[in-house]
Amino acid sequence: MTAGTILIVAYLALVPLIMLLYGSLRSSPPGIPGVFTLSKFQKAYSNPRIYQSIWNTLVFSLGVTSFACTLGTLLAWITERTNTPLRGVIFLLSVIRIIVPGILTTISWIFLLSPKIGLINLSLMKVLGTQRSLFDVYTLGGMIWVDGLDLMPLAFLLMVAGFRSMDPSLEEASVVVGASRWATFFRVTLPLALPSFLATFLICFVRGLEAFEVPALLGMPVGIMVFSTEVYRAVRVPPTDLGLAGSYAVIYLAVSVVGMALYHRATAHAEKFAVITGKGFRPAVIDLGREKYVVSGFILLLLLVFYVLPLLVLVWASLVPFYNIPSKQMWSLVSLDNYRYIFSGYPAVTRAFKNSFILGVSSATVVMMLTAIASWIVVRTRLPGRKILDSLTFIPIAIPGIVVGLALMWVYLTIPVGVYGTLWILLIAYCTKYLPYGMRTCYASMTQIHKELEEASEVCGGSWFRTFFRVTLPLLTPGFVAGWIWVMIHSFRELSTSLLLYSHKSEVVAVLIFSMWEHGEYPVLSALAVVLVATLGLIILVTGSLRRRFGIQEV
């Protein structure tokens, strides 16, 4: 089992990396004769523009991460550890955004915050009686805002898992010795949540590095380029310059390696964070007193503006023949024509939904099983090279989605094993892409489980297999399920990799939406988006009831 896991992880992680490096050092694409050369690097890094892009990327990623992590941690703490009223609604509103593909919310925010047509801007200008718009979504700040909101649910879910797995006795001890609840939060709860917070921060940071939709839609039109859009430019015009894209991507690798080293330093002593022991760990709820109503109202209002308003814009757009601000004339044009069209005139819609569903469920399961075992190997065993396994699972995070797609396309076109053009290549790509996220979630949860429970099982004669599946995995459940849902939902949203790997039979929903976007079928696209959001909402409901049925909620 362990050997198999190591092999699969190594294969998934190394193949695109080798292809990326090989491509960056060759004068021609794989399959065409060429020589080894450094000319691609020369071409990439002799352009002064690239240094501006590097700077933009760093500012953008740090901004996005700080915004998403702060908001996500705060919301996770409120829903998991306090007695704020309507926590369930806050939870739902916080994660609802995760099911909407980034490309759609970006467009929604254009319609809300564009200086000329933004509904929020226009309303504020009317109220304040000014001629100047207050916000401009086409700025670095606007990009951070939209992508930060996009990332917040991820930070939120990961922090929820962290808070759920935490031993409350230390917080109780703090309260017993007379510390206020805010002092307890800052001096006990937050330090206890450190591994989860670091993992979350790191994941958000690299997600910020590879973000594509927001920089492409908001940055590119006004000339704010980041790394992912530079890679996009390099691969956009055929024949694709894989080498140039690869040499850009090497920078991603370098930054991620630094991030990884920092992460290892911070979490070097796993024992320090063992917050789940055999002593019972049901977290206690903190009473916020009267403030709880204020907190609840304020948070709900924020979330409505952040997440519900963009969804409403989509619903509005799906009901009209062309997008425009609601007016008397537009109301007279409202109809269900766009919905009728996607269900009757678009045979690709049903197939795309089926494909996305198959891929979502499969990749989530494969990734989480692989990473649960891998994190066990890294945290629990003394196998030589376990740190290498940890690093291996992290490698794909350093390769932007568009480059993973390119690399895998070349691999499976060059090695004709029959996966090109099928769902298998997409499954491989998704597993590769989400490996690091699964690993971080499982790893963070694993470091919080003390090994004494597993030792107890072994003492009672339980085999490795039995101990892993009956003791370790069930203890990992909160992180595992959070990771599973996350991978599943993100598979539905995945665009940059799928764009290069799909074929006429394996088209997925995000690609379909992108094709519609490319051809400006915005109202039809909005109708599809509403159906997609409803479907994913349904999946979450089903998963939620499964979670309750299997008793995970009580953990």
Added chain:
Amino acid sequence: MRARLFSFLLGIGIGFFPLLSMVEVPASAKDAADVLAELKQLSPSERKRQLLAGARKEGKVVYYGSGNVRDNQELIRGFKKSYPFIEVEYSGGGGSRVVQRTHTEFVAKHYVVDVVNANAFRMPTLLKLGVLGKYESPHQRDLAKELVDPKGVLSPLYTTAIAIGYNTAQVKPQQVPKSYSDLLKIEWKGRKMALDTEAHSWFMGILGTMGEKKGLQYARRLAAQELIRRRGHTLMAQLLAVGEYVIQVEAYLHVLIGLKQKGAPVNYVITDPVILRPPSALALAKKAPHPHAAALFIDYMLGPDEGQEIIAGQDRWPSNRKTPPKVDLGDVRIWAPVLDEWLPKQAEVLGKFDEIFGARAR
């Protein structure tokens, strides 16, 4: 209990994957172009008989088509009505994506596609590498001369007239520009006008109608007007309707007509001379695995009462002279790029366009 959850998840994860049947079978070694060239010697009726017999055996045609998904579906539905026994496996996407995919698969010797459809101006990459095979449809002699590829590889399907689009709520009647020169007026400076990031066809038209020197001068002055850049003509027309900008420098006429009919506040100006895009062209993949079905597909699309009629209904400009366009351009001169002259200049035109307007243009 929880162990059961994991077994359940693992079960569905694996169970959902009985998909190996989707693996593609590589094509036979003989070039599609050769197969079809042999049929060209036959009488029209015998040729058709053999094409039908071959296509029945093949059972499908794989079509990579750029352009609006909705319009492509309409063409495919028309084809399926005439040839219900041929399945059309269609994959859409922007022109560069279609070309990139076709190119990559060819280099890797993965021969899946039969017919490619992209703007002729994007095809040189494929032409240079010999990805496409020669195929001349029986309708070839009826096609508009300036659109025809003299090498007989590209079959022009349709072209599109380019117009200046404007938002009727924001541009007063007396302000409406009459020509491209009017766009240089100071009142349009400062992020009021939008230009597609890949407006290469229009740029070629500007160079062609104004002459290279004047055309380049004009483009530089236009770039100084601080244009908004977006990608995708239909999308840009939608944003024009919302008022994100007031003028779309180079809009596709059929898109604006469609929006106007739906009641959107947009209108257009047809310049004199009006610029036609290089044609969207169909091409046979040299290694097409279903050559007979591919030939029937191309023939159908170029047929005056068949595909061309559907295209005219989409307010585009059919390439077959027997099918008159439904759009009335009025009494203006028409400028269409002569493929033989412009295709070799593709890289140069693209380079100049990027140099002047660039992705960083505001």
